Amino acid sequence: MRVKECFCPSSQEQALALLAELGDALQICAGGTDLLVMLRKGKTEAPFLMDISGLDLSGIREEEDHISIGALATLTDVQESPLLNKEPYRFLQRAAGWVGSPQIRNAATLAGNLCTGIPSADTSTPLLALDARVRLASVRRTREIPLTGFFLAPRKTALEADEMVTEVLLPRFPSGDYRTEFRKVGTRKELFISIFHIASLLEMEGPLVKRARFAMGVMAPVPVRLFRTEELLTGKSLTPALIDEALETMKTEVHPRTSRHASKEYRMMLAENLLHRFLTEPPEGAEGGNLC
Template identity: 35%
Template sequence: MYDIIGYCEAETVSEATALLAQNPNLRLIAGGTDVLIKMHGGQIEAAELLSLRKIKSLAEIRKAEDGTVVIGAMATFTKVFNDPILREVIPILTEAAISMGGPQIRNIATIGGNVCNGATSADSASSLFALNAQLKLVSQQGERLVPIREFYLGPGQVALKPGEILTEIHISSDDYQGFGGQYIKFAMREAMDIATLAVSVVCKLHGKTFEEVRIGLGVAGPTPLRCLEAEVYASGKDVSEETVAEIGKLAVNSAKARTSWRASKDYREHLVEELVQRALKTAIVNAGGEQLV
């Protein structure tokens, strides 16, 4: 059963924030693939829903004059995957998008809803972490930009204040220009499965050394995370098998893996070490470097 006691739709962001200010009990619904499942399972009762599906501006993907890529929170995963801007400059995000669910789900699930659900297994999360994404949050009191690493507070918990709506995801040109990347989703099935581990790696090279490496992990802890110790180690190091192997080992230190019905803690840590190396080797080639044997 879907225990819906009220439903309204907004056609603009200002209308949506006004409705939220008037009724703090309203629960936002985008594609509905998360909210409706929770309602069906009894996790949400007596729901008053505010739909954002008619706010067309929130589905846009564009590049700003300063090169910042702006992704509307209501952009579906199908739109993210097919967008020519993202395919050209941030392909790891399109790789993450196509890994999410099946075609029917991708046609309605939104990237904003995926982020706001607060799940460590969110298919977009590890890539957005590696890309230093910032989230534009809007309310009647104004707007603010929040780094995505500060947005996830715990399992299913995010830093949305009462009355706020996630409207856009911003990725600065400094965080994607000159970088090569790779996304790997490891799951028990080849399709339509929740990740056992998700790894996103981006790197920029200076000749035959690493100028910068960023590593985002999903399902390696209660929230998505970055492997900061491994990233610091990588800076200025030679691009070599030995360096990549050490980066993989250090990445495990940042993981907060636990045993679940999908995998044991030890197995997840093994996956972190192995998949970070695999992703980084491909990212090196995508950044213009030579393939490591």
């Protein structure tokens, strides 16, 4: 079915009114890099499109208690933002830089990467590790939910039919001894979809772990936080025995499946090896990168 019309609202009110009126019949287009592929493949049937690029949602701002990333901020904007070029946010910039190619990153938005609802969305794991929240707006209300509650199933998010994401919010982290890493695994160095990705964050207080956050992608139907693994490490010293225990705990928190891209055994091996590497390598060693 061809698209009947593409609306170009110039205000938030107009956009929300259209969503209220058309609901599921309306597809939001921000960067369009996922939407247009889906349209070409006939995987989406919505008769109406709404191009939101005319809305005032592109900034990355520092507020008193959070950093706000507007829904139209592109992955390039995230990569280049001076506000995110400090710990513990740098691994988000890294992850943004691993999506697609420069051409894709110049158009694709961070919010859009999340709204695909796919477990391979690279920015999902650092955002989960950062305790990010998303602000959702409709004519009925504006609400904020933690990102951990945003992914419901593959390609299904918590967005209701009349809602759109307006901002992604990151908490302000006090200065501390942070170590963050993002790792993506796939078949080449650019233009590839993850078969596995992991975002890790440690805040140390001397030899003890003050805060641990881990998120993995393509290890479950949606990107997941490893809550039990985090709790296990918090307040403790990273001994080899504890690290082994952490790896065993991690295995209970994920359930990878075999797809045509990788077997579940391979994915589990990646998860174990890369989490182990993060926990044992000295801080300078880990730049974050891809592995083939």
